[in-house]
Amino acid sequence: MAFYFRLFWAPAIASAVLLAMAWADGEWSTRTTATLIAWFFIAFALQFFATPSALWIAGLVLQTSLAVFLAIRR
DSSP, X not given: OHHHHHHTTHHHHHHHHHHHHHHHXXXXXXXXXXXXHHHHHHHHHHXXXXXXXXXXXXXXXXXXXXXXXXXXXX
């Protein structure tokens, strides 16, 4: 059970690292960066603070899709 719990942190950590790297490079406009940061925090809140399972899954999907988006754009 502990392995699965750690596995679900991976998209959040990957998103945070890739977002920080993109922000440090300054490769996007302020508006795009603000949108991606909002995406991260909404997904994070849903994934880690939502009680219903459907919202938790939505947060995980949003966090994973953000990590994939940032990895592709990198």
